[in-house]
Amino acid sequence: MMRPEDFDFVSRLIKSKSGLVLSQDKTYLLESRLMPIARKRGLKDLTELIAALRGGDRVLVEEVVDAMTTNESFFFRDTKPFDQFRHVVLPHMIKERASKRHLRIWCAAASSGQEPYSLAMILEDFKSQLSGWRVEIIGTDISREILTKARAGLYSQFEVQRGLPIQLLVKYFQKKEDQWQISQEIRSKVQYKEFNLLEDFRPLGQFDIVYCRNVLIYFDQATKTDVLARISALMPDDGFLFLGGAETVLGISDKFKPLARQRGIYQLNRPGAPDVDVSALEKIQAGASAAAGAASGTATGGFAFPKPKHMQTATGGTTASAAAGATTPPRPTTPTGTGTTARPSTTGTTGTTGSTYSRPSTATTGTAGSTGTAGSTYRRPLGTTGTAAGSSGTGSTPPARPSTGTGSTGSGTTRPSTTFDRSRFGKPEDKK
16 A cells, blocks of 8 residues: 655656656556556566656656556547548648648657557548648657557557457558557557657647647646647647547637637637638537437437337327327327226227326226226226226226226226235125
8 A cells, every 4th residue: 555655756857858747646546557657667566666866767657657647548549539630631731832832740759559540441442532641740748658659550359359440440550460450551650759748848849730639638727728838839820739528728728719609719819810721620510410310310409319119100200199289299008998907008988188197017808898898997096996997988087006897887897907905805705
């Protein structure tokens, strides 16, 4: 178990080296990430590991920072930022950069490479439009180990199943024993560099598009503001910034502003920032929403699942009892004029409904009275009374337990169809 003073020391060390903020409730995470390092070094426990850190072991410090900042990634993560790139940003840049024919993209905290490779695959679809262009994708990360994996482009079956469409797996990957390797053509489009976001950005050069997704959430407010300010200094007036779905610039930086009607993508908050046409993407988004609604059997904004058959009519509407003029669709009903039914009853001879709610049960048949109709089929607890339909043809209100229409007057009996309770109904005639 890590001592509070050891946690404070390690958390301050990690923040100073990477910007990552660890709150006290992340003690378990720190322990789980550091114990493998301790075992690899032959150290007895975390106390010995932290003593080595206090002693200034630089290699160990690097290993600890690597362990704490290595985060998962997957292809086309969250989908929307890649749709925005394909349908808004890239067409805009192709048009506006027609004279320069140069485009630079930075994937900050690129991890194991799925994000920059996802962008590279999209760029491959625009090969003819980008003919003669110089397009660069730079992926950076603080972890040397994770960058080695990214450069190799080798992924497990689990990793290629997370977000990667099957057609792209077939098109751009080759099987390597129990792993999949992305093609050399795609790998050659991305350059990887070891880089710390707390360092000076200027040596990286200028970028037209920056992906800095799911990174700022690990920083404190001051660090977020500083990182965004330095990113903005790298970008031209018409540049684009992508942040994670849980991240925002609002209340943190005035260097960027959200792109109209699009979440997660930002423009520079400068006079030179251009108007960007997002209509193509909005049409696709609207089409996808309509298709999802059609697939569910409802219009957009309706049920998120298909309606049961008993709630549908030939025109796709909702059923109701015409005789009763019900405004709320009842549960499944079985019309009947006589006897007892274990399904919900509908109308008597005058068209008045009985109960509109019933539990499913097995239908039985009783003997009809002279003019009586079935009462409610809702099985209420013993002691709850209800009158079956009489000569007027009305159903019971409130609904009674399953009843059997008998007798010359057509009145039903409250005696249950399947059970007999002596305490409630008395002794049978032959026992009196």
